Amino acid sequence: MIHLRIRSSKAGKVRFASHRDIAKVWERTLRISNVPMIYSQGFSPRPKIAYGLALPTGSESDCEYIDIQIDNSENEFLNVEEVCASLNENLPIGIKINGVSIMEGKVPSLQQTVTSCIWDIAVNEDNTTVDSWLDTINTSSEIVIVRERKGKKVVDDIKPLVHSVRKKVKKEDGRVVVEAELGTQPRSLRPSEFLRSVEPSLTEYKLRRRKQIVEEGAKRLDPLEVAGATRMRTLIGAS
Amino acid sequence: MTSLWSQIEELLLHVEKPARYIGLERGAQHPPHDAQNVAWLLTYPDVYEVGFPNQGLQILYEIINEMPIGEAERAYAPWVDLEQVLREKQIPLFSVDTHRPAHEFDVIAFNLSSELVYTNVLNCIDLAGIPLRSHERSKNDPLVAAGGHCTYNPEPLAAFVDFFVLGDGEEVVSELTSAIHLWKTSKDETKTRNDLLALLSEIEGVYVPALYSSTLDANGNQVLNPIDESTPNLIEKRTIVDLEDWPYPKNQLVPITEVVHDRLNVEVFRGCTRGCRFCQAGMITRPVHERSLDQVRTMVTSGIKRTGYDQVALTSLSTADFSHIEKAVAAVGDDPMSCGQTSISLPSLRVDAFTVGIAATIQGGKRSGLTFAPEAGTWRMRQVINKLITEEDLYGAVESAFSQGWRRVKLYFLIGLPTETDEDTLGIAELAKNCVAIGKQHTKNASVTVSVGGFVPKPFTPFQWFGQNTTEELQRKVNLLKDATSSMRGVQLKWHDPKATVIEGVLSRGDRALSDLLEEVWKSGGTFQEWSEHFNIDRWLDAMAKLDLSVEWYAYRHRERSDPLPWDHLDAGLYKDFLWQEWRDALEEVGLEDCRWTPCYDCGACTGYGLDHVVASTSPPVGGSQGTWQNLEKGSDAPQLLTIRKKKEVEAKV
Numbered sequence: 001m002i003h004l005r006i007r008s009s010k011a012g013k014v015r016f017a018s019h020r021d022i023a024k025v026w027e028r029t030l031r032i033s034n035v036p037m038i039y040s041q042g043f044s045p046r047p048k049i050a051y052g053l054a055l056p057t058g059s060e061s062d063c064e065y066i067d068i069q070i071d072n073s074e075n076e077f078l079n080v081e082e083v084c085a086s087l088n089e090n091l092p093i094g095i096k097i098n099g100v101s102i103m104e105g106k107v108p109s110l111q112q113t114v115t116s117c118i119w120d121i122a123v124n125e126d127n128t129t130v131d132s133w134l135d136t137i138n139t140s141s142e143i144v145i146v147r148e149r150k151g152k153k154v155v156d157d158i159k160p161l162v163h164s165v166r167k168k169v170k171k172e173d174g175r176v177v178v179e180a181e182l183g184t185q186p187r188s189l190r191p192s193e194f195l196r197s198v199e200p201s202l203t204e205y206k207l208r209r210r211k212q213i214v215e216e217g218a219k220r221l222d223p224l225e226v227a228g229a230t231r232m233r234t235l236i237g238a239s
Numbered sequence: 240m241t242s243l244w245s246q247i248e249e250l251l252l253h254v255e256k257p258a259r260y261i262g263l264e265r266g267a268q269h270p271p272h273d274a275q276n277v278a279w280l281l282t283y284p285d286v287y288e289v290g291f292p293n294q295g296l297q298i299l300y301e302i303i304n305e306m307p308i309g310e311a312e313r314a315y316a317p318w319v320d321l322e323q324v325l326r327e328k329q330i331p332l333f334s335v336d337t338h339r340p341a342h343e344f345d346v347i348a349f350n351l352s353s354e355l356v357y358t359n360v361l362n363c364i365d366l367a368g369i370p371l372r373s374h375e376r377s378k379n380d381p382l383v384a385a386g387g388h389c390t391y392n393p394e395p396l397a398a399f400v401d402f403f404v405l406g407d408g409e410e411v412v413s414e415l416t417s418a419i420h421l422w423k424t425s426k427d428e429t430k431t432r433n434d435l436l437a438l439l440s441e442i443e444g445v446y447v448p449a450l451y452s453s454t455l456d457a458n459g460n461q462v463l464n465p466i467d468e469s470t471p472n473l474i475e476k477r478t479i480v481d482l483e484d485w486p487y488p489k490n491q492l493v494p495i496t497e498v499v500h501d502r503l504n505v506e507v508f509r510g511c512t513r514g515c516r517f518c519q520a521g522m523i524t525r526p527v528h529e530r531s532l533d534q535v536r537t538m539v540t541s542g543i544k545r546t547g548y549d550q551v552a553l554t555s556l557s558t559a560d561f562s563h564i565e566k567a568v569a570a571v572g573d574d575p576m577s578c579g580q581t582s583i584s585l586p587s588l589r590v591d592a593f594t595v596g597i598a599a600t601i602q603g604g605k606r607s608g609l610t611f612a613p614e615a616g617t618w619r620m621r622q623v624i625n626k627l628i629t630e631e632d633l634y635g636a637v638e639s640a641f642s643q644g645w646r647r648v649k650l651y652f653l654i655g656l657p658t659e660t661d662e663d664t665l666g667i668a669e670l671a672k673n674c675v676a677i678g679k680q681h682t683k684n685a686s687v688t689v690s691v692g693g694f695v696p697k698p699f700t701p702f703q704w705f706g707q708n709t710t711e712e713l714q715r716k717v718n719l720l721k722d723a724t725s726s727m728r729g730v731q732l733k734w735h736d737p738k739a740t741v742i743e744g745v746l747s748r749g750d751r752a753l754s755d756l757l758e759e760v761w762k763s764g765g766t767f768q769e770w771s772e773h774f775n776i777d778r779w780l781d782a783m784a785k786l787d788l789s790v791e792w793y794a795y796r797h798r799e800r801s802d803p804l805p806w807d808h809l810d811a812g813l814y815k816d817f818l819w820q821e822w823r824d825a826l827e828e829v830g831l832e833d834c835r836w837t838p839c840y841d842c843g844a845c846t847g848y849g850l851d852h853v854v855a856s857t858s859p860p861v862g863g864s865q866g867t868w869q870n871l872e873k874g875s876d877a878p879q880l881l882t883i884r885k886k887k888e889v890e891a892k893v
Contacts, residue, residue: 016257021496028547
């Protein structure tokens, strides 16, 4: 059995496909690419695929992760790079594998492991609004939002989840872009919630998840580089 | 052509299910545009997830794109939320493949598979930014075309559609493309749009409504006549001779987002001669043409490999009748790509123990539910409709299903069939009860879902003369069943809204006067009428009252043999005498056997066209009364005669 952790980008028209849609796309693409999957036991066997943190529909990303388990019993020397090349060929336009690691031993799931995400948030509002919003975020000692969870209203202070936030110089389609690192534990802070937290009128034009980060002590790692992961170097830089 | 993507993109953040509008499906084509080519926009007038799986549209999409002079893209009706913003921003209907505006195509072709989508056709034409009515369009506007089963009575849409195509589209679509190409590339500036339409009307199977004028006979029935002598009096449907020549779709599209019937579909045969008298599909698609087993195998193997689907449907109007059904099913299971994980579904499953056995071995772990369609609750009623399934057949099938591990069986029935009595209606509940009892012997969770729909008489069927049940009558029958099943444990009753049924009935056999009705309903906001949350009968009844149109006239009245029918100028291959004889036989409960395996009774479908059945097996499938020994015995005397309803009754309804 080989446990692969694959990182891919999502951009262009396909950004409007939901996280659930993309899960199904992966499943089919693995079949089309002839990747021998390990299936779950039981009444309704499913291929063993684990998906990372959900990406809001409409967002782009450079760093979406999935964990898959491949059955190499028939082919001991299964070539991981060939597998990835074949997947890249069959994935929809806009989704591209840009990194892969072979995982050894028992690896905690992506959802448990990732501690924060870095987002580029292009907003619809002008510079002045963004500046005053940034100012409020940075000077407040707590930012309380009310959100609905399982039908109940829950009050949360999201300030601890705001690891960093700054305005970028480069604009996107003429829009101001804010870069923010937002925590994901115990529960992800969504960029849209973050925007509206102190300025209800602030809306996102486009989101792009730039990085997912695993904090291990003082180290900040890519999920492809956590303990037990062996990076397949040649794939780095693949477009 | 220009892409509207950058404008559409911004809107998609604010609509439901934006993946409906992005294209990118596996197999989607992005034909490079050449102004000399004939560009088709194949449009399904309902929402993406409903229209996407349509096989007819996908077949034409491939055939056109294979032509050097053709290019085809797809469009679907935008859901109401996107439509609203498209209108606000004045963005037209667009293709999902390259997001080009609809009005830049040469032909906008609609698939018509049910009557309630008609107002969506109007909406799509309007969203395309071209004039709604045919006669208002100019030389530079796209042609508006339509195909699909509803074109066997296209009259309600006659004012909006430039040409209709009757029957199989595989061949005619290339002929149309060539004709339009020739016209487009000839530099003759004197030629008008009408010249082009006249040219197209010369192609067999093509009906151009503008070339016919309508008058009313003394009773108010519409009669059509060609305006010009050169126009054909009768338009004959197209039938492909051999399905084997058309192994399409070769590259079935695989969606990115969730759609209905999300699986690999392989059509194993076209046409059906079981002869169910209510079934329009079985009448208009005759004769039977099967694919060879080899081709089915190839299509399954290459389809699984290319699509990654883990579910395969072998489709047809009655798949258990396929000569090679057993081997075809085995071929799916044996496919090397499927790794034992591929399930097979056989839609249109007849109650035939053999089939259930096969399904049980193949369907593996995924046992969601099995559906059978006995259609009527008593043997007498099934003789009237010529669906000659005995109760024992049904119980046998249900027994196998529950014994093979299924827990839920769904049964389809029609109510409001000709000569139906309350005994027949209540027979539905009785059958369901007995099926649950059979299931309980195998699992205590056994359940039977009974789904009833009101019967709508369709053109080119023996029941085309029948006055359909009123909304009130259908509702009364639903209530009878509700009462009868409320105390039956394990029986769930579902029913189609009788109010929608009556509107389907009005449109099904309507004439050109209904163009105004469609426009009125559409203008009042009546789109997506197939969706119960959008359907509102008052919209229709108010418009009918305003236009002085009567439901009684269109839907409830029994027609006489001498009454001209609005589709008399069209030919589905069936002799009218045959249909009339079948209608009389229905009322006398006389059955008719399947002509695949018995001598020809000359319905017209083969003889009129020099066609023949293409069937590998000369003997019918074994087992069940649908097999060799069809029970054609007469059940009893018809309990009620069809008479024109009394005037008082009629007035009460109007």
